[in-house]
Each structure stands twice: as structure tokens, then as C-alpha cells.
Amino acid sequence: MANTKNFAADFPALNQQVNGNRLVYLDSAATSMRPQSVLDAAVDFYSTKGANPHRGVYKMAEEATAAYENSRAAVASYLSIDTDELIFTRNASESLNIVMYSYALDALKPGDSIVIPVSEHHSNLVPWQRAAARTGATLEYLYVDRVTGAISDDELERKITSKTKIVAFAHVSNVLGVLFPIEKLIARAKAVGAVTVLDCAQTIAHMPLDLHALDVDFAAFSGHKMYAPMGIGGLYGKRELLARMEPFLFGGDMIEYVREQDTTFAPAPQKFEAGTQNAGGAVALAAAIDYIKAIGWDILEAREAALMRRLVAGLNGLKDVTVIGDSNPDAPRYGVVAFNLRDVHSHDVASILDSYGIAIRAGQHCAAPLMDYLQLPFKSSCRASLALYNTEEDVDRLLECLPLVRGKMGYGD
Amino acid sequence: MAIDEIYTQVITEHSRDKRNRRHIDHATRTQKGVNPSCGDEIELELREENGVITDAAFTGSGCAISQASASMMADLIRGKTLDEAESICATFLGMIKGDVTDAEQLEVLDEALALQGVSHMPARVKCATLSWHTLKTALGE
The missing domain is CATH 3.90.1150.10 (Aspartate Aminotransferase, domain 1)
Known part of the structure; x- marks a missing residue:
């Protein structure tokens, strides 16, 4: 059996x-171990392909591009999103920082508020402190029930108001462990027109996720908490939001036209993936998804x-x-x-x-x-x-x- | 096993010992020390008269290793001159780094020798050295 x-x-x-x-x-909530099939996938990528995706026009490069983009498709399917809505990053922290730098700094102004539960991991807390400090917005906390981890309706209504522009929250607290009432949070955020940011690092390996059905605006995760290697993760963003965000890392492979004084950017997700990416990690992440799905x-x-x-x-x-x-x-x-x-x-x-x-x-x-x-x-x-x-x-x-x-x-x- | 050497009777008793865990009337030097990543914190108080530490005590909270180390340190430096205390401090920090291993040189550490095993537990080094770094700062003033 x-x-x-x-x-x-x-x-x-x-x-x-x-x-x-x-x-x-x-201690799998800190990082999960990797099955042999995931390790083999990374070794296979570097043993047989190993060229730089999206660059060369020779066979090896085309194979590397296919391996990298097939991995994106596998992760997108796992999360029930479209491939152009998935940016590969190093980890959930980097993903949340992209939302902070590329979305929040432009979207926030003095008087606005960012709302997060007090139980957030530093990776979904410190970026918002910095965003508040740099834009003049305030950072407000939802105080959870100390026993059940629940957030009362009253607390939601008092803290998430018409001033609120961003509501960020973990799917499950990495300390309390109980499932958050995220549907309630998302509904309240939508009612006031705030953007929602989900940190699903703690649930991604433990339950099926349908990000389109949840209707969050952004979601962040790490591969290393889902049986993949360290150094690969992802950010989901709604297409229309990604389209109007300015990248925060500039360089190779994220551009369209570069002239001496100005540049146009490639469409998402490429415009957020400057420089050579962790292609072997992406391939191994897809193998981790295969492993989970097979069970x-x-x-x-x-x-x-x-x-x-x-x-x-x-x-x-x-x-x-x-x-x-x-x-x-x-x-x-x-x-x-x-x-x-x-x-x-x-x-x-x-x-x-x-x-x-x-x-x-x-x-x-x-x-x-x-x-x-x-x-x-x-x-x-x-x-x-x-x-x-x-x-x-x-x-x-x-x-x-x-x-x-x-x-x-x-x-x- | 290293762990059993560290959690010896000496350390577990010192970590709960209240003798050195108190405030000093008319302390001449007080110094706070914290390990932000683990929440260990101590406040070291010294009374110094004519270059001699006539009393040493601390308050704070943290793991058994940090608290026992602080308590042993208070015992060791009480009655010593500032120079002697500085030398004991250097010997202890050297022992934890693994630089000082000579038995004769380590003798001065007395009971605190029980913490030598921490030199093989990188994740706990900052627990054992918190009070000593705090002392170093206090003496450097």
C-alpha cells in the first residue's frame, strides 16, 4: 500500500x-531534503545540456532553452497559472522583494497602508517595513488569536480599510502551523481595492494550490521547501500587474531593444529574469513536482x-x-x-x-x-x-x- | 559525546544558580550584551575599586550555555585586577575558538573549562561567548 x-x-x-x-x-519547514530523481535531474541537465538558455542558436542551447521553459510550464501547471505569469527567482524572499521593489515602491504614497498578520516570517515583513519607510506609507499588523491563529472579522475590517493598498500574508504561519483564513483576507482586500500577496512557501509541498482560483495578485514560494535544490523559487504575478511593473534587476536577457541612452524591456516573465538563470535548479524543481505528483x-x-x-x-x-x-x-x-x-x-x-x-x-x-x-x-x-x-x-x-x-x-x- | 560534556552538572547548576544573578549596588560599569538571532541577553554589572573588580554579577535570560557561562565568568573575575580579568577573558575566547588548547594555560578557567566542548559546536559558540564579549566591551571602556 x-x-x-x-x-x-x-x-x-x-x-x-x-x-x-x-x-x-x-526540520523540513526550514528546508526539505531532495529525492534521488531530483538530484539526477540537475546532474542530467549539466551533463547533457548545460548551455545558456535563451541565447545560442545551436542545438545544445536550444535544448537548454526547452528544458528551462518546460520546467516553467511544469511549475505553472502545478500552481494552476499561465507560464507568462511565473518568474523564476532564487527563493520566496527574492520573490517578495521583487513585489516590494517593482510594485510597492511605485504604488504606495504617504497615507497609504500595508497590512500583514503579526505572525509573518521576516521575509514577508522586513520588505514591507522598508517599503513603508521609503514611501511614507504605514505598516499595520493584524493580531491573530494566540490560540487558534485566527483573525477576527472585526480586526480585518478595522485594519484593512480604503487606505490599504497591499495586504500580504502567509498561507500557513511557519510557527503556528494552522491554515490561515486566507479566503477571508483576500475577500476583504478586494473589497477595499488592495493588492494581495500570498507567501505559500509553507504550503507548496503540502497541499494542492490553485492560484487563479484563490485570485491573489502575487504569490511567492521557494523550491527548497518542496524537495528541490536551494537557489530556485518563483513569483506568480497577475499578467496585467507584471506588465506595468518596472523590473528591479537590469541586464542581459531581460531586454527588447537597447540603444546608447535607453532600453525597452522584454515582456514578463523575461523582464524580471536578468542575467543567466538557475536553469539546472528549474529543471530539478520540475522533477520535484513530478515526484510529488507521482505520489x-x-x-x-x-x-x-x-x-x-x-x-x-x-x-x-x-x-x-x-x-x-x-x-x-x-x-x-x-x-x-x-x-x-x-x-x-x-x-x-x-x-x-x-x-x-x-x-x-x-x-x-x-x-x-x-x-x-x-x-x-x-x-x-x-x-x-x-x-x-x-x-x-x-x-x-x-x-x-x-x-x-x-x-x-x-x-x- | 561532546553534548554530555557540555551539559554537565556544573553547567546545568550554574545556569539556574541565583548567586551571580542580581544587581550590584553602586556598580561602576554596566554593559549589555545580546545575541539577536537567539534572543540571549545579559546585562553585566561590575564594581571596581582601585583597579580591582570587587564584585561582578549579571541579569538576563537565555539558554543554559549563555547563562552558565555568564555565572562562571562572574565567579572567575571577582577579586581580579582589570588586567587579570582581561587575560582570563582572552584565554576563554581563545579556548572556544580552539586557539588555546594548552592545559596549563587553560587552568585559570577552572569550572569554565567545562565549556571547552562548545568549540566543536559552531552553532552554540555565540551562546558561550556572549558574556565574555560583553566583559571585553565593558573592560575596554
Whole structure:
């Protein structure tokens, strides 16, 4: 039965010992490992094609162009968008920076507001701080319910107003893990005429996305959180918005005519892809999509949901462990669960778990304002995150070793 | 295993020890230190009389390694001259960098030697050295 298949065998990096123990990798929300087929795709691109896409007129270059553009088509299809609406970038951060530099700086003026939830990752927060500082707009926060992560209608209506020009939000908080009510946010933003920016880095490998159906204006993601290599990601933008945006990187391959004193730009997406691109990364990203599709969403989602329930229920049952946010094991949770161990700093927990071969994330998770807002001890937390290759044994190993940590720290029962 | 050496009784006790975690009346030098990426923060207070550190203490919060390191440092520099404290500080930072390994030279660090294993844990180096960098800044004033 595919549902019980151990996918970990497909991922070479997972097959190793750490500090004398089997590696239990529970940090896929930071970056997911890559299956052999993805690694092979990158090697194959550089072994057999390897020329610069969009430039040469010889066979190798044409093959490289085809490989790169076929990858774009694969990613566009995965997200239910059109190929000319997908810009390849390095990662979600770069994608969000393009929206900031090429859209927000021109669109915002003093008196306007940008609205984001307080739970945003720094990559969807710092660019908006800078946009506000440079344009005279204000940055306002939606305060989420500390337990459920929900945003009240009242909060939406008070913060998203006729002054609001941009509403940016993650699909799932990389700390709270529960699905955001993004349809409500999008509807409210549309009602006031604001542009919507979705950071789907945390959901892209965990659920099917239909960006046209969601009707967001921009969406950003990273390949390395969806079984692809680091250094490839993407930005979706609505065609009419991309058409009127000024690129923020200038150079080769993004131009139409260049004369001594002026230049016209190629149409999107090329005008946002200056210089030689990460073609091998794009090809590997398409291979990662093939890998996900071959498993299928039904199996993937059911498997991850069952593991997540086991993990959250298990954490609830441990003495001295507090789950952050919604501790209901049945809450719609994608990928991550954050928790703290009483009196112990998350970095100490993570260092000690590492001695058992368990890799978890600890600290602020690039969401310092949320740590402050939640008033967490030490302004930090532990975070375990799951991917399709994790198993019940992985979850149980964490649940078995976590209670040993306080003992190592010199605390009695 | 490195981890067991680091989380020894000494460190886990020091990290919770309240003796050195206090304010000093009439402190002559106070210095804040933070590790923004992990949220560790300490405020070091020193009282110095005629070139001698007559008392040292700190307040703050953070991981066991950062707090234990600060507490051990307070014990080590109390009663020392400013020059001696500076020399102990250089020895500790040298040990964590892996530059100072000579047992005789390291003797001066006493209990803080328990943190030597941190030199093999790059991600935790800044925890162990926070209070010492703070001391260095305080002494440099």
C-alpha cells in the first residue's frame, strides 16, 4: 500500500547516522531534503545540456532553452497559472522583494497602508517595513488569536480599510502551523481595492494550490521547501500587474531593444529574469513536482495529516511540554508544530535532541515579532516539521527523547 | 559525546544558580550584551575599586550555555585586577575558538573549562561567548 510506503529510501541525505543514531529529520519547514530523481535531474541537465538558455542558436542551447521553459510550464501547471505569469527567482524572499521593489515602491504614497498578520516570517515583513519607510506609507499588523491563529472579522475590517493598498500574508504561519483564513483576507482586500500577496512557501509541498482560483495578485514560494535544490523559487504575478511593473534587476536577457541612452524591456516573465538563470535548479524543481505528483495529493495529505495528529497528540501527552497555538490534534495543521519544554531554552532542547540524531528547529523561526506577541519564554520555541518522507517511527523517536531532555539539564521529575 | 560534556552538572547548576544573578549596588560599569538571532541577553554589572573588580554579577535570560557561562565568568573575575580579568577573558575566547588548547594555560578557567566542548559546536559558540564579549566591551571602556 502506497500509504505506508517508506519514501525516506528515495532521499539519500536521510540515510545517515548522526551522533551514532539514525537521523530523524524534523526540520523540513526550514528546508526539505531532495529525492534521488531530483538530484539526477540537475546532474542530467549539466551533463547533457548545460548551455545558456535563451541565447545560442545551436542545438545544445536550444535544448537548454526547452528544458528551462518546460520546467516553467511544469511549475505553472502545478500552481494552476499561465507560464507568462511565473518568474523564476532564487527563493520566496527574492520573490517578495521583487513585489516590494517593482510594485510597492511605485504604488504606495504617504497615507497609504500595508497590512500583514503579526505572525509573518521576516521575509514577508522586513520588505514591507522598508517599503513603508521609503514611501511614507504605514505598516499595520493584524493580531491573530494566540490560540487558534485566527483573525477576527472585526480586526480585518478595522485594519484593512480604503487606505490599504497591499495586504500580504502567509498561507500557513511557519510557527503556528494552522491554515490561515486566507479566503477571508483576500475577500476583504478586494473589497477595499488592495493588492494581495500570498507567501505559500509553507504550503507548496503540502497541499494542492490553485492560484487563479484563490485570485491573489502575487504569490511567492521557494523550491527548497518542496524537495528541490536551494537557489530556485518563483513569483506568480497577475499578467496585467507584471506588465506595468518596472523590473528591479537590469541586464542581459531581460531586454527588447537597447540603444546608447535607453532600453525597452522584454515582456514578463523575461523582464524580471536578468542575467543567466538557475536553469539546472528549474529543471530539478520540475522533477520535484513530478515526484510529488507521482505520489499524489490524496496519499500525501492523508499521510502527513495522520502523522501530524500523532505528533500533536503525543506532545500534548508529555509532561512539561506546551504546544504553541492550537493544541487540538485535529486542527487543520500543515507541516509544523511549535512547542516549548518548561524552563529549558529551545536551543538547549535542540542541541540535546541532536545528540539523539533528531534535527528540529529552535529559536525565533524568522518571526521575532510573533515571539514577542505570543510572549514566549526566552522569546523562542522548538519546532518540529514534517514532510512526506517522515514516518511514525520518526514521530515516536521525538516523543521518546523529548522527556529525557530535562534530565540532561539537571532537572528532577 | 561532546553534548554530555557540555551539559554537565556544573553547567546545568550554574545556569539556574541565583548567586551571580542580581544587581550590584553602586556598580561602576554596566554593559549589555545580546545575541539577536537567539534572543540571549545579559546585562553585566561590575564594581571596581582601585583597579580591582570587587564584585561582578549579571541579569538576563537565555539558554543554559549563555547563562552558565555568564555565572562562571562572574565567579572567575571577582577579586581580579582589570588586567587579570582581561587575560582570563582572552584565554576563554581563545579556548572556544580552539586557539588555546594548552592545559596549563587553560587552568585559570577552572569550572569554565567545562565549556571547552562548545568549540566543536559552531552553532552554540555565540551562546558561550556572549558574556565574555560583553566583559571585553565593558573592560575596554
